[in-house]
Amino acid sequence: MTSKALNKANTSQEIFFEMELPKTAFITNFSMEIDGQVYVGEVKEKEKAKKEYEKAVSSGQTAGLVKASGRKMEKFSVSVNIAAKSNVTFILTYEELLQRKQGQYEILTRIKPKQAVQEFQIVTNIYEPQGISYVDAHATFLSNELLPLVEKTVTDNKAHISFSPTLEQQRKCASCDETLIDGDFIIKYDVNRVVGLGDIQIVNGYFVHFFAPPDLPRVPKNVVFVIDRSGSMRRKMVQTREALLAILKDLHEEDYFALIQFDDRIDSWQKSLTKATKENVDQAMIYVQQINYRGGTDINQAVLTGVEMLLKDRREKKLPERSVDMIILLTDGMPNSGESHLPRIQENVRSAIRGNMSLFCLGFGNDVDYSFLDVMSKQNKGLARRIFEGSDATLQLQGFYDEVSSPLLSDVDMRYPDNAVESLTTNHFNQLFNGSEIVVAGRLMDNDLDNFLVEVFGQGFEEDFIVQGQASTVDWGVMYPDEEYIFGDFTERLWAYLTIQQLLEKSKSGATDEKANATAKALDMSLQYSFVTPLTSMVVTKPETEDGTDTPLIADKLTEEQRQQAERNIHRNLPVTPVSHTYSSAPTYFVDGDPHFMIELPDRDDALCFNVNDKPGTIFNLVRDPNSGILVNGQIIGDKKIPPDGKINTYFWRFGIIHQTLGVKLEVDTEVILVFQDGKWVKLLWSDAASLKGLNVDLLLTKDRSLTVTLKDSVKFVILLHKVWKKHPYHRDYLGFYTLDSHLLSPSVHGLLGQFYHGIEYEVTNLRPGEVPEKPDATMFVKGQELNVTRGWQRDFRRDMKNGENVPCWFIHSNGTGLLDGDATDYIVLGLFKTV
Secondary structure (H helix, E strand, O other): OEEEEEOOOOOOEEEEEEEEEEOOOEEEEEEEEEOOEEEEOEEEEHHHHHHHOHHHOEOOEOOOOEEEEOOOEEEEEEEEEEOOOOEEEEEEEEEOOOOOEOOEEEEEEEEOOOOOOOOOOEEEEEEOOOOEEEEEEEEOOOOOOOHHHEEEEEOOOEEEEEEOOOHHHHEOOOOOOOEOOOEEEEEEEEEOOOOOOOEEEEEOOEEEEEEOOOOOOOOOEEEEEEEEOOHHHHHHHHHHHHHHHHHHHHOOOOOEEEEEEEOOOEEEOOOOOEEOOHHHHHHHHHHHHOOOOOOOOOHHHHHHHHHHHHHHHHHOOOOOOOOEEEEEEEEOOOOOOOOOOHHHHHHHHHHHHOOOOEEEEEEEOOOOOHHHHHHHHHOOOOOEEEEOOOOOHHHHHHHHHHHHOOEEEEEEEEEOOOOOEEOOOOOEEEEEEOOOOEEEEEEEOOOOOOOOEEEEEEEOOOOEEEEEEEOOOOOHHHHOHHHHHHHOOHHHHHHHHHHHHHHHHHHHHOOHHHHHHHHHHHHHHHHHOOOEOOOEEEEEEEOOOOOOOOEEEEEEOOOHHHHHHHHHHHHOOOOOOOEEEOOOOOOOEEEEOOOEEEEEEHHHOEEEEEEOOOOOOOEEEEEEEOOOOEEEEEEEEEOOOOOOOOOOOEEEEEEEEEEOOOOEEEEEEOOEEEEEEOOEEEEEEOOOOEEEEOOOEEEEEEOOOEEEEEEOOOOEEEEEEEOOOOOOOOOOOEEEEEEEOHHHOOOOOEOOOHHHOOOOOEEEEEEEEEEEOOEEEEEEEEOOEEEEEEEEEEEEOOOOOOOOEEEEEEEEHHHHOOOOOOOHHHHEEOOOOOOO
């Protein structure tokens, strides 16, 4: 991915680069070229990178160039300050092995330019020595006008796809910069397949073997469905039943199946597996329709029951000899009944299965421990898959089943000459499913390949599958010199990619003595081939900023557990059903930025936010409690001059705080802090570090950062100082104001912030797409009014003064109209210590 940007302004500007890449990919290169100077990312061991670049690490977390983005993607984002009339070129390279699923490969490119682009171009070149059987290209954003712009040229073994809309064709309207290009560009294709060994490519001392023979008969399967029906499945039960009904209809008559449902109790439809005749399937569907949620979660006993059922039927020879045994577990939570220690459950299941069947685990939603399921499935010849909550959950469940529903071979061995090959990737596979593919790579010991004999063994439906043959020794680089950019070290890097992936799996699910060795090998190879993996980080050093400091940032590879945690944080803040509640806990209220007001509601895992705009110099009442005599006012300040976009930002730069009963008065601005107590004034500078304890107020001043004001037996305020580069052409230093322990104020408290201190009752419903895909709109019922609100983000700077932490919130438009009592202008006062 290459992106070029030119700063046409007369002043320096921050230029942003964002790219979404598949979560299965490894980043291998990132560079920025600014006015001829190239800045290249360097891949280092993750722990060493964190220690070396401590400034880029906050509370043990990286500086976050990579974030989870949806189910399949990760977002790489970076920004850099570019001088006037200068340009920057960003280049990001990633590598992935396309996985064949349901008979095709998929190349997904997510495109979100956010504005029309001068030279926009997507170019994809596909080269397959076996020959290309078909290619399809489409995009989620293609209109009838854009569709003809997708150009596709296909020959025997090459395909060229391009999409290059002009500036005018990208625009939503003739006079606007908004773009129609926003979504996924998807290419799907497959290659020609013939009976035999498959495709073996040998380049520069490495080989890769692709094996997916056509027209093999399916092997019957014996499948036990183990279904979680605990109380937490309440929202998911309808979709689970729908998926099971569709799956049962898809069973072949030669298959055998069983149904086990569990909470803290285990119930089976039948005591043994049943042949999938139409009559038996119809009866099972009636049973499925009666499954309902209740009770706890005993995963251990449920899975062991399924294992014993399969083993018993095998012992009693009730199942076809040539058939595949599997368990499919669907659960949405943590075990809380029976055995609940996760490693012990894994060991119990592995000891019971003993390699005699495959266990597939489906984790439904964000509350499940995916790592636990992932390890347990890989320990038992299976795999795990996350099922995301959503309207398409039924389709996700059916899609997974479709991938494993038709085994073609079992116990597949890919054999190569011991005296010719070393450093093989995994070459034994438990199953080959219809529509999938086996890939093996290795390093050659000798380039003399006259005796490079390849053998493939597997168990088929009626007989063993055996194929032998001589590997092709065609030098593809010579035969197709125009594709040298493809071949080069491609095969070696594919071997390295596969090896690292398999070592990472072994480091999680292997035996204890294997884990450390696998981790060390994976780290060495990640560094050798410059792959950003869970063990490495790419360190990107941005150019020096205007204050003379450079900024190191770290790009990590997200694990599935990190992705899941990020999604938990998002989904818990997006109500999808109407909720009405009154909260009277002690949340946090603050105003920070331009000026952004925030009401955090921790009991609801939610927040409300609004902006208040007025002319610089205006003083607002934030808190007024007539019973205790507490008053807080704040004055806003504007930019130094009008920016090029004509929008003047305003911020709070001065606060006045009074506690009349205690005789305490504070005046805080961006330069000094004046405190009056015990009959005298004390002056502090933000450049000080001080702790003052008085009879009625305690002050804690952190140098150039924060002031904590604790009033005796009452509320606590925190004021943050945001320092801006002194030579910045527009912005100034400003303050943020945070209220803690607000429940200690009287019910009479009011003000722009104070009116929310004792709870706010509201209902959010009708969640719908907004103008920006990431920011949906909704309807809010609050204080007898119906408001259109937007899901947005504001930043809480208490833990991270530089970047802040994004807090999801419902944004109320028009200066908080409808949420506030009265109008925002009603809170304007004439002086810093005035009430009117």
